[in-house]
Amino acid sequence: MTPRPEIGVPTPFGPALAAVYAGTLARARAARAPLLFVASLQSIGLIVLMRFIVPTNAQPEHAQLVAGAVILVVAFVALNLLAQRIGALKARGALDYYAALPVPPAAVVLGLTCGYATFTLPGTLITAIVGVAIYDLPFAHAWVLVPAVVLAGAALAGLGAVIGLLMPRPEIATMAGQLGMTAVLMLDLWRAARLPDALRVVRAAVPSTFAVDALSAALTDDPDFAVVGRNLAVSAVIAVVSLMAANAAWRRALRT
Amino acid sequence: MASDDGQANAFAVDRLTRRYGDVVANNEISLTVGRGEIFGLLGPNGAGKSTLVRQLVGLLRPDSGSVRVFGRDLAAERGLAARATAYLAQEEPALDDMDVTTAVELTGRLRGAPKAQARQAATLLLEEVGLGELAKRTVGKLSGGQRRLVGVATALVGDRPILVLDEPTTGLDPVARRAVWSAIEKRRASGTTIVLVTHNVLEAETVLDRVAVLEAGRVIACDSPGRLKAELSADVRLDIVWRGDPPLDDAAVAELAARSVQIGRRWSARLPVDLARETLGRLTAGPAFEAIDDFSLAPPSLEDVYLALGGSADDLERA
Numbered sequence: 001m002t003p004r005p006e007i008g009v010p011t012p013f014g015p016a017l018a019a020v021y022a023g024t025l026a027r028a029r030a031a032r033a034p035l036l037f038v039a040s041l042q043s044i045g046l047i048v049l050m051r052f053i054v055p056t057n058a059q060p061e062h063a064q065l066v067a068g069a070v071i072l073v074v075a076f077v078a079l080n081l082l083a084q085r086i087g088a089l090k091a092r093g094a095l096d097y098y099a100a101l102p103v104p105p106a107a108v109v110l111g112l113t114c115g116y117a118t119f120t121l122p123g124t125l126i127t128a129i130v131g132v133a134i135y136d137l138p139f140a141h142a143w144v145l146v147p148a149v150v151l152a153g154a155a156l157a158g159l160g161a162v163i164g165l166l167m168p169r170p171e172i173a174t175m176a177g178q179l180g181m182t183a184v185l186m187l188d189l190w191r192a193a194r195l196p197d198a199l200r201v202v203r204a205a206v207p208s209t210f211a212v213d214a215l216s217a218a219l220t221d222d223p224d225f226a227v228v229g230r231n232l233a234v235s236a237v238i239a240v241v242s243l244m245a246a247n248a249a250w251r252r253a254l255r256t
Numbered sequence: 257m258a259s260d261d262g263q264a265n266a267f268a269v270d271r272l273t274r275r276y277g278d279v280v281a282n283n284e285i286s287l288t289v290g291r292g293e294i295f296g297l298l299g300p301n302g303a304g305k306s307t308l309v310r311q312l313v314g315l316l317r318p319d320s321g322s323v324r325v326f327g328r329d330l331a332a333e334r335g336l337a338a339r340a341t342a343y344l345a346q347e348e349p350a351l352d353d354m355d356v357t358t359a360v361e362l363t364g365r366l367r368g369a370p371k372a373q374a375r376q377a378a379t380l381l382l383e384e385v386g387l388g389e390l391a392k393r394t395v396g397k398l399s400g401g402q403r404r405l406v407g408v409a410t411a412l413v414g415d416r417p418i419l420v421l422d423e424p425t426t427g428l429d430p431v432a433r434r435a436v437w438s439a440i441e442k443r444r445a446s447g448t449t450i451v452l453v454t455h456n457v458l459e460a461e462t463v464l465d466r467v468a469v470l471e472a473g474r475v476i477a478c479d480s481p482g483r484l485k486a487e488l489s490a491d492v493r494l495d496i497v498w499r500g501d502p503p504l505d506d507a508a509v510a511e512l513a514a515r516s517v518q519i520g521r522r523w524s525a526r527l528p529v530d531l532a533r534e535t536l537g538r539l540t541a542g543p544a545f546e547a548i549d550d551f552s553l554a555p556p557s558l559e560d561v562y563l564a565l566g567g568s569a570d571d572l573e574r575a
Contacts, residue, residue, distance in 0.1 A: 006326050006417050008339045011368040019365035025364075027353040030422060097350035100313050101366045255380040 007131070008102060016103040020111025025118065032193040038075040040123035041076045043069035047131045059137070059220055062189060066131030067216035068143070068189030071152050071208045075184040078157035082116040087173025090253060100256045109250045110243065113161055114176025119152030122159040124149045144218035144228055151235035152211035154178070158206055158242030165249040188212040207242055209236040265327070266291050266449035267312060271320035274307055281307040284321070284472040291326075292480055298460050298562065300468035305345065305453045308421055308470070309332045312451065313343040313420050314340065321390030325418070342367070344418035346423055348407045356387060359395050360409045367414030374413070381409040386435050396398050400427040407569065408436055419443065424454045437463050457559040469562055476565045484561045494532045496523045496539070497550040508538035521549070526560055 029209060047069050087244075089095060093196075098108045107158050124145070132139050160177060167173035187195070187203040201208055214231035217223050261388050267289040274282040281304045288446045289295040293400075297305045310316040312323055314330055314337030323330040324441050325340050330481050351359040357378050364374030364466060385405045390398065401484050409425050419440075440450055440463060454460055468478040477484055494512075498521040502509055512535055516525035527535065532553055 006340065006509055007336065008368060008414075008416065009333055011558065015368070015370075016366060019362055019371075021363075023354060023358065023362040027357045092349040093345070093347065094350035096315055096343075097309075097348060098344055098366075099315055100337055100338055100341075100343040100345075101363070105364050144477065166386060207436075 003224035010102045010104070013104050013107050013209070016107035016113050017114075020098075020103075020108050021115050023119075023151070024112055024115025027115070028038055037126070039073045039081075039120065039124055041074045042076065043123075043127045044130050046072070046185075047127070048168050051134055059135075060216070061194075062135035063124045063137055063218055064216040065150070066128065066135060066137060066214045066219060067187055068184070069131055070127045070149070070215065072181070072184055072211045073127050074117070074149060074152045075156050075181045075208060077120045077123070078113070078153050079115045079160040079162035080114065080158035080181045081119075083163040083167075083177030084170070084174045085116075086112070087167060087170035087177075088164075089163060091170040095253060105250045105254065106247045108160055109246045113154065113157035113243065113246060116157050117150065117158070120149065120153055126163050129153075132219065138221055140182040141223050141228075142230075144215050147232050148211040148215040148218075148235070149179060149222045150165045151232065151239045152208040153238035155207040155235065155242045156184075156213070156243075158239065158246040162242075162249045165246070165253040171245075184208055191216075206240050208235075210238065262444040264291065265289060266293070266325065268323045268324040269308075269312070270324075272311060272318050273413060274316065274318050276307075276570040278447050280473050282311070282318075285473075286321075287356075287468050287474055287475060287478055289299070289449060289451055291449055292447050293465045294444050294463055294466035295451060295472055296460050296464035297451070297453045298455065298457070298467050298558070300455060302472075303470040304473040305329055305470055306431070307420055307441075307473075309420050309451065309453055313341050314567060315335045315343070331405070340416065342411045344407050344411035344419075344421045346426075348403070348410065351406065351410065355392050355394055356382060356398075356406055357391045359406055360413050364413040367416070369414060377413050378409070381412050384412075384435070384439055385409050386432060396555070401429060401432060404428055405432055405436070408495070411438060411514050414449075418451070420451045423455070424452065425454070425456065425459060433459075452546065455546060457518055457557060457562070461558050463571045467558070470531070472566070476563070481558050485556050485558065487561070488526055490558070491526045491555050492529050492532045493556060494525050494527055494536060495550075495552045496548060497521055498523070499547055499549045503547050506539075506542060507545045508535060508542060509544050511535070514541070526556070526564070549568060 043106065047066060050065055054065065115148055128142065128145055159180060163176045163180070164173045184204050187199065187206055188209055190202050192203055210231040214228045215233070217227045265288045269285055272282050272285045273280065285308060290310065297308060298303050307316065311318050325336060328336060330337055354362065357375070358377035358380055361374045364377050365371060370378065371575070378569050382391055385408055387402065387405050390402060396404060398406065404424065404427050410419055411419055425436050428535065444450055452464065462479055466478065466480050467484070468475045504510055504513060512523065512525060515527065516523040536551065536553060539548065
């Protein structure tokens with residue numbers, strides 16, 4: 001009988017994260033294109049519809065609408081679909097698969113959330129292009145789209161994971177995910193100044209709001225980069241807190 | 257028990273107890289699994305087999321008692337079980353969305369193999385279990401048996417020193433089942449320890465070195481299949497299948513009716529050798545012979561052992 005190594009070593013964080021991320025992206029390959037584009041239909045529909053409703057000479061409103069619609073795509077996939085997906089995985093006992101492997105829990109959560117944040121990219125790009133074209137917005141500072149989508153993606157995916165992991169039943173996780181998406185739809189598409197005071201507080205509590213406001217400021221003729229920078233910085237903090245919460249929820253869900 | 261496990265045993269389980277509410281799923285279970293052994297857990301549904309293995313792989317914490325793996329306390333080291341074992345659950349829904357190769361490759365990478373090495377291992381394993389032609393298919397769209405084989409391949413990838421397999425051959429056709437048994441045997445030959453949950457008596461007799469028989473959360477027997485059967489060696493099993501209604505007015509038939517388990521037209525009785533021979537003689541010589549469709553006289557199987565120990569045969573598989 002050949003002697004053999006007994007107990008292996010833990011898989012390091014980086015390779016584990018890369019593997020989970022690749023596995024999550026493989027899901028998109030299996031599901032083909034719909035997962036990537038269905039999310040943008042609702043946002044593009046809103047952009048077109050609102051063209052007939054908002055005044056034509058209100059660039060800040062237009063920029064806010066387009067920025068909100070872009071991040072709504074992120075909310076659809078990273079918050080709503082991920083909450084559904086993780087709720088379903090948990091209900092079917094699929095978390096055991098990861099729990100029985102020698103990987104850091106944070107790598108699994110981050111791999112799943114980053115995967116879902118990535119799914120949002122094609123939809124956000126299409127929505128941004130359509131929105132900018134329809135409202136004739138300046139595209140010069142559109143690079144803000146990248147950090148805004150990444151940070152909103154991380155924040156909303158983290159929240160989506162928390163919902164999926166902590167809700168007692170997958171139906172409730174689905175409903176909570178949809179409520180979260182509705183909050184983005186109701187509050188992030190309009191400038192804070194347009195809302196009553198009470199709703200402004202609620203708006204500030206939506207994890208994607210600061211990313212939307214950063215993008216919205218960047219889509220105007222003369223962006224105030226202090227505002228953009230401040231909003232992105234707050235978004236980054238929210239993203240980190242959200243991912244940490246997802247990690248804590250994951251550890252809690254595995255504890256049996 | 258804890259004192260002598262040292263480095264000798266892959267698992268040393270000591271008075272392990274786990275409850276779900278009022279139900280005691282595992283009741284003071286103690287057993288050892290030697291290195292390089294194929295150790296089986298046999299019992300009907302609900303006997304506590306899965307609860308036990310989920311504690312062996314660290315997915316479930318015991319209410320009391322301990323599990324030591326290669327002499328180290330599972331509860332004292334976070335992640336120890338995941339590093340020492342590969343676990344195949346009864347279902348593996350986490351992989352349903354991926355293609356077959358990716359599922360196995362991903363698992364290999366999560367056990368620490370570099371990407372290229374994991375892919376190569378996945379390809380070889382899929383050939384070994386007969387899934388080579390399905391490598392690009394989505395796991396969730398395969399048949400139940402094919403999905404089971406994917407699960408077996410994910411358990412084998414990464415070459416862990418201990419494999420804990422919860423019903424690896426359920427739903428498999430005989431050819432696939434043989435492929436899995438042969439893969440298990442090959443791993444054992446290279447020093448791997450295997451813990452196998454089964455309710456298939458043929459599997460238990462064919463592949464296991466030792467078997468623990470579980471019933472209602474307790475181990476009711478633990479030994480090699482051969483030795484367990486030897487305890488019943490004075491008895492044989494007489495099976496009769498009737499063409500239609502058995503002729504109960506025949507004295508030999510009436511006597512057998514009183515001593516047999518009857519499932520439809522199939523009667524099965526465990527009898528001392530002499531009595532079995534005599535009964536069969538009377539049946540085949542008399543008028544009852546016309547009503548017999550098939551009969552057999554066989555040495556006791558593990559199923560007989562199991563029944564003799566007080567187990568219920570309802571959900572044991574025999575094929």
